[in-house]
Amino acid sequence: MKHYTDTFAHDHLPELSAQPGYSFLDLPQFQRPEMLNCVDRLLDQHIREGRGEQPCLHTFETTWTYQELFEKSNQIAQVLVHDLKLQSGNRVLIRSANSPMMVACWFAILKAGGIVVATMPLLRSKELTTIIDCAEISHAFCAADLEEEMHLVKSDNLQSVCYFGNGQLEALMAKYEPVFDNYHTHSESVALIGFTSGTTGLPKMTAHYHRDILNICEAFPAYSLQPTADDIFIGSPPIGFTFGLGGLVLFPLYYGASTFLIEKPSPDLLLQAIQDHKITICFTAPTAWRVITTKVNDYDISSLRKCVSAGETLPLKVWQDWFDVTGLKIIDGIGATEMLHIFISSNETNMKPGATGLPITGYEAKIVDASGTEITDGTPGRLAVRGITGCKYLNRPEKQAEYVQYGWNLTGDVFRKDEDGYYWFVARGDDMIISSGYNIAAIEVESVLIGHEDVAECAVVGLPDDERGMLVCAYIVLNDTTKASDVLKNRIQHWFKEVAAPYKYPRVIHFVEALPKTETGKIQRFKLKNQD
Known part of the structure; x- marks a missing residue:
C-alpha cells in the first residue's frame, strides 16, 4: 500500500513482528475507515455541521473561531503545496510556543499530506539539527521571535524555512482562497513523529498514525474528563509534547470545545486565565499544581471542574493540599511519547489518592519481571502496557526490541499493583x-x-x-x-x-x-x- 510519495517514514517503521500487539481496536469507538485524514474529524467536520462560528482557540489577545482556524489551515496547506513544493510524506518541523498559528500550521501539514514534527521553543540549534537530520526533515515553520536560533541550524536536509509573525507566511497565505482538498491518507499513514529522549546515543523517533491521533481522543478524555462543547481547556505543557498536544489541541477540538493557549505559561497566568475566561479543564505538571495551590485563594476558579496532572508522578501531598484548598481532585495519569498519551489514570468515581490509577478503556497493563513473567503478588516490577496505540520507533530496531517485548510495551517505569488492581508508581527504571x-x-x-x-x-x-x-x-x-x-x-x-x-x-x-x-x-x- 503506497501511502506517500516520500516513503521515508513508512520505510523505517519496525518490522511487523517487532511491533507491539494491539487490543481493544474492535470496540466501536476505536474503529476507523481505511481512508482517513484525522484533520477531517478534528476540524473540517465542525464546519460541515454548522459549528464554524463557535470559539476554538483563545489567547489573552484574541479568539479564533473554528471557521478561522479552518480557513487559515487551508491557506497554509496551499502555501505548503504550491510555494514550498511539499511532497506527501515529507516531514515538516514546527518551532513555536503554544499559539493559534502553531495549531494552524499543525493542521495544515496534515491537510497537505505531510508529517508533523512539533518541537519545543527552548531547543537550541544543535538539538534542532539532530532532529532535522534524524527525521530527514525538508521543511520548517518557525515563529519569528524564535528565528535567531533557527538561523544557526545547518542541515543539508532542510530545504525551506518559513517564518510567521513577521509577515512572511501571512503574505503567502493571502494569495490563496481559504479552501483545500485534504490529502487522502490511510488510517495507518504516519501523521506525526514525536522525539523522545534516550539514555544513550541519538534521540528516538516514535511514529503515530492518523488512526492513533483520533483513538486517543476516545480513550483518556472519555474515561476521565467527559468533555462537552462548553468546556474550555488550558495547560502549561508545550504542544511539542504529546501530553500538551492531546490536552490542548486534540481533545478540545475532537469534542467541539475550545482551548486557551499561553505562550509562556506560569502559575499566575494560568490562574488569571481560569478566573477571567471561565476555564473548566486544566492540564499541568505536579510542580505547577504545588505552586498554584499556594496562590489559588487570590483568584476565582469556580469554573474549574477537572484538573489533570502528568509528566511526572503526582505526590500525595500535592493532591491532598489542592483538595483541601479547592475541593477538586487532581486526576493523575501516566503516558509516554511512545504510546502517544495517557494509558493509566482515574476519574472522580474510582480515584484512590496516591495511586496512578487503573488502565483506561483502550488499554491493559500488567507488572512483569525481567523474563516477562507477570507478577501478581504486589511486588514491584516493570510496567507492561498494550492497547490501541503502541511504540513504533523509526530506524532504531535495537531500541524497538528494548521497548517492545513479548508483544507488550515496556515503559521503563517500575510500578506495583495492589489487590484492587490499582497501579502505584515506584521509580524510573533508567537514568x-x-x-x-x-x-x-x-x-x-x-x-x-x-x-x-x-x-x-x-x-x-x-x-x-x-x-x-x-x-x-x-x-x-x-x-x-x-x-x-x-x-x-x-x-x-x-x-x-x-x-x-x-x-x-x-x-x-x-x-x-x-x-x-x-x-x-x-x-x-x-x-x-x-x-x-
Whole structure:
C-alpha cells in the first residue's frame, strides 16, 4: 500500500513482528475507515455541521473561531503545496510556543499530506539539527521571535524555512482562497513523529498514525474528563509534547470545545486565565499544581471542574493540599511519547489518592519481571502496557526490541499493583531525570557539559526535590582542580543555558577529584546518587 510519495517514514517503521500487539481496536469507538485524514474529524467536520462560528482557540489577545482556524489551515496547506513544493510524506518541523498559528500550521501539514514534527521553543540549534537530520526533515515553520536560533541550524536536509509573525507566511497565505482538498491518507499513514529522549546515543523517533491521533481522543478524555462543547481547556505543557498536544489541541477540538493557549505559561497566568475566561479543564505538571495551590485563594476558579496532572508522578501531598484548598481532585495519569498519551489514570468515581490509577478503556497493563513473567503478588516490577496505540520507533530496531517485548510495551517505569488492581508508581527504571514535567536524559546533559573548556569528566544524576520532583545534578572533574569555586559553577550553568535547552541545565554542581568507576571504566552513577 503506497501511502506517500516520500516513503521515508513508512520505510523505517519496525518490522511487523517487532511491533507491539494491539487490543481493544474492535470496540466501536476505536474503529476507523481505511481512508482517513484525522484533520477531517478534528476540524473540517465542525464546519460541515454548522459549528464554524463557535470559539476554538483563545489567547489573552484574541479568539479564533473554528471557521478561522479552518480557513487559515487551508491557506497554509496551499502555501505548503504550491510555494514550498511539499511532497506527501515529507516531514515538516514546527518551532513555536503554544499559539493559534502553531495549531494552524499543525493542521495544515496534515491537510497537505505531510508529517508533523512539533518541537519545543527552548531547543537550541544543535538539538534542532539532530532532529532535522534524524527525521530527514525538508521543511520548517518557525515563529519569528524564535528565528535567531533557527538561523544557526545547518542541515543539508532542510530545504525551506518559513517564518510567521513577521509577515512572511501571512503574505503567502493571502494569495490563496481559504479552501483545500485534504490529502487522502490511510488510517495507518504516519501523521506525526514525536522525539523522545534516550539514555544513550541519538534521540528516538516514535511514529503515530492518523488512526492513533483520533483513538486517543476516545480513550483518556472519555474515561476521565467527559468533555462537552462548553468546556474550555488550558495547560502549561508545550504542544511539542504529546501530553500538551492531546490536552490542548486534540481533545478540545475532537469534542467541539475550545482551548486557551499561553505562550509562556506560569502559575499566575494560568490562574488569571481560569478566573477571567471561565476555564473548566486544566492540564499541568505536579510542580505547577504545588505552586498554584499556594496562590489559588487570590483568584476565582469556580469554573474549574477537572484538573489533570502528568509528566511526572503526582505526590500525595500535592493532591491532598489542592483538595483541601479547592475541593477538586487532581486526576493523575501516566503516558509516554511512545504510546502517544495517557494509558493509566482515574476519574472522580474510582480515584484512590496516591495511586496512578487503573488502565483506561483502550488499554491493559500488567507488572512483569525481567523474563516477562507477570507478577501478581504486589511486588514491584516493570510496567507492561498494550492497547490501541503502541511504540513504533523509526530506524532504531535495537531500541524497538528494548521497548517492545513479548508483544507488550515496556515503559521503563517500575510500578506495583495492589489487590484492587490499582497501579502505584515506584521509580524510573533508567537514568531518565524527570524535572518539572520535562524528561531529561543524563547522557544528554553530560554530552553538553563535556564540551566546556574547564570540564575533564562529568556524570549526571537526578536528585529528589520537593519543588521539581527531581533536580539535574552534575559531578564534574575539572582539568585544573584549583579552579573549583562557586563562581565557576555559575559560569558553567550560564554557559550551558546558552548552548542547550535551559531546562536541562544542572541546578546542582559538585566538583570532585574523580568519579566512581568499575574496573572496565563504567561510571557508577548509583554511588553518586547515594552521596546526596
